Amino acid sequence: MGCDTASGAGADAGGEVDAASGDPGFLASCVYENTFAGAPECREYRSPGWSEGAVTRDCRRVFLGMAGELRVGEPCAFERVAGRCTVGDLATDGYVIVSSGGAEACGAAQTGCETFAGGTFEADASCDACTATGAEGPGAIVPTTPDCRDPRPGEPPGQSDGRVCTPTLISGSTEEGRAFADYADCGVVRTQRPYYAMPSDTPRAGEDDPRLEDADYLAEVDWVRSQAEASACSCCHSASRTPSGAAVWDTEAGPLWIDTVTDEALAMIAGYTDSAAFGFLEASQNNGFDRSRTGLPTTDVPRLQAFAERELARRGLSVEEAAALPPFAPFFRELIDHVPDDCGPGVGLDDEGRLRWTGGAARYVWVLEAAARSPGVPPNWDLPEGTLWAITVPADASPLGCGMAYGEVADAVIQRVPADGVAPSPLVSGETYYLAVMRDIAQPITRCRFVAP
Structure with a gap:
C-alpha cells in the first residue's frame, strides 16, 4: 500500500457531491494496482454513506489519480490476503482497503495502512509470524551513498581533488551551480521516498503577466530554481529528470515555474512549516547546502526565506498564515514522536x-x-x-x-x-x-x- 488518502463520500475532483444511499446493506468494491507495493489492492465500500454514484467517482481516481475496476454489489475477493485496513468511520463514509498477498506482503500492507492511509490494520493470521518467506525481494529503499564523478565537459573542476562528490540522499545536494541529476543517481534517490507523477493544476501565467517584465523577480525565481536543481528535489520535481513527469511542482515549467509550487509546499520550502524530520545533512557534508532550517536545501537561508515571504505576500498570505498551513508528509514527524x-x-x-x-x-x-x-x-x-x-x-x-x-x-x-x-x-x-x-x-x-x- 502506498500514499493512499481518504476521500469524502461522493466527492469527485471537481467537488460534486452525490447523496448518500442511506442503505445499510450497500456494497461495492474497487480493484486497482498499488504501484508502490507492486500488487493488486481493493477498496471495499460497505456503509450507508456511499452510493453508486459516489463510489463510481471515487473508483475513477482511487490510487494517485488512477482508475480502478468498480464492482457494485461485490466485496473485495483475493485468493490470498495480507490484511484489511479500516479508514474512517464505517458507519458513515469510511471504507476498507484489502491488500493482496501472503506473509511476504504483511509488512508493506501494515505500513501503508497505518503510516500513509491513517487507518487501523487488521492483519491476516499469516502475518503473526516474523519469518522471512524468501519472496520479499530486494530492499525497496537504497540507503545513502556518496557518488564522486568527473565534472561534465565545459564545467569547472570539482571541489574534491577535481571531482564532484554528491550525497545520494533525498536531502542531498551537489555543488552549487551544477545539476544534481548529472552527478548522482536519481533512481536511487527515488527509492528513499514515494514518487509518482502528478501534474500541477495551477493555470499557467499568460504572456501578459507583469512579472515577466520584472527582471529582479525573474532573477530570484531563477536562483531558487538553481538551488532546487542542485538538490535531490529535482529527481521528482524537474520533469526531464523523472520517469513519467514532475510530482506537482516543476522547475522546468517555464520562467514562472514557481506558480506550480502550492502554498503548502512554499511554506515547507522556506521552513515555515516543519520538515526537519525528513532528515538532513550538515551543510559541511552537503556541498554547503543547508536543509536544517528550510525544506529546500540552500546555500543562503535568509535569501530563500526573503523570497518566500515576498512570494507568499503576493499570494495574499503572511508568514504567520503560512506557518499555520498543514505540514507536508507529517508521518515523518510522527515516526520520531511515536x-x-x-x-x-x-x-x-x-x-x-x-x-x-x-x-x-x-x-x-x-x-x-x-x-x-x-x-x-x-x-x-x-x-x-x-x-x-x-x-x-x-x-x-x-x-x-x-x-x-x-x-x-x-x-x-x-x-x-x-x-x-x-x-x-x-x-x-x-x-x-x-x-x-x-x-x-x-x-x-x-x-x-x-x-x-
Whole structure:
C-alpha cells in the first residue's frame, strides 16, 4: 500500500457531491494496482454513506489519480490476503482497503495502512509470524551513498581533488551551480521516498503577466530554481529528470515555474512549516547546502526565506498564515514522536533471549533504552540517543526473520550500534527496553516496550 488518502463520500475532483444511499446493506468494491507495493489492492465500500454514484467517482481516481475496476454489489475477493485496513468511520463514509498477498506482503500492507492511509490494520493470521518467506525481494529503499564523478565537459573542476562528490540522499545536494541529476543517481534517490507523477493544476501565467517584465523577480525565481536543481528535489520535481513527469511542482515549467509550487509546499520550502524530520545533512557534508532550517536545501537561508515571504505576500498570505498551513508528509514527524506501548504476548525478548516481532521480515532492528525516542529516517534520526543495538540488512540481501539472539549478527547483516563489531551491553533482567523493527526505512512493523526475562 502506498500514499493512499481518504476521500469524502461522493466527492469527485471537481467537488460534486452525490447523496448518500442511506442503505445499510450497500456494497461495492474497487480493484486497482498499488504501484508502490507492486500488487493488486481493493477498496471495499460497505456503509450507508456511499452510493453508486459516489463510489463510481471515487473508483475513477482511487490510487494517485488512477482508475480502478468498480464492482457494485461485490466485496473485495483475493485468493490470498495480507490484511484489511479500516479508514474512517464505517458507519458513515469510511471504507476498507484489502491488500493482496501472503506473509511476504504483511509488512508493506501494515505500513501503508497505518503510516500513509491513517487507518487501523487488521492483519491476516499469516502475518503473526516474523519469518522471512524468501519472496520479499530486494530492499525497496537504497540507503545513502556518496557518488564522486568527473565534472561534465565545459564545467569547472570539482571541489574534491577535481571531482564532484554528491550525497545520494533525498536531502542531498551537489555543488552549487551544477545539476544534481548529472552527478548522482536519481533512481536511487527515488527509492528513499514515494514518487509518482502528478501534474500541477495551477493555470499557467499568460504572456501578459507583469512579472515577466520584472527582471529582479525573474532573477530570484531563477536562483531558487538553481538551488532546487542542485538538490535531490529535482529527481521528482524537474520533469526531464523523472520517469513519467514532475510530482506537482516543476522547475522546468517555464520562467514562472514557481506558480506550480502550492502554498503548502512554499511554506515547507522556506521552513515555515516543519520538515526537519525528513532528515538532513550538515551543510559541511552537503556541498554547503543547508536543509536544517528550510525544506529546500540552500546555500543562503535568509535569501530563500526573503523570497518566500515576498512570494507568499503576493499570494495574499503572511508568514504567520503560512506557518499555520498543514505540514507536508507529517508521518515523518510522527515516526520520531511515536510513543510505544507495551509488547503483546510473544513479542519482545522471549525466555531464551531471542527477539520476536510481528509483521514479517525486516531490514532494520533496534533495541533501545525504554525512554529513547523512536527511530526515524537517516541521516540524523535513525540512531536516536539511547540506542543499545542496531542492525541493518543491505538492500541486495535477504531480509531478516526474527528469532535471533540479542547481539547476534548474521551473515550480510551490518551492525551499526555498537560500531566496529563490539558486543552490545547485556540487557538486565527485569528492566524495560524498547524494540523497534522496520521492514524498510520509514516502514515500521513493530514498536513496543518489553521487560527482559
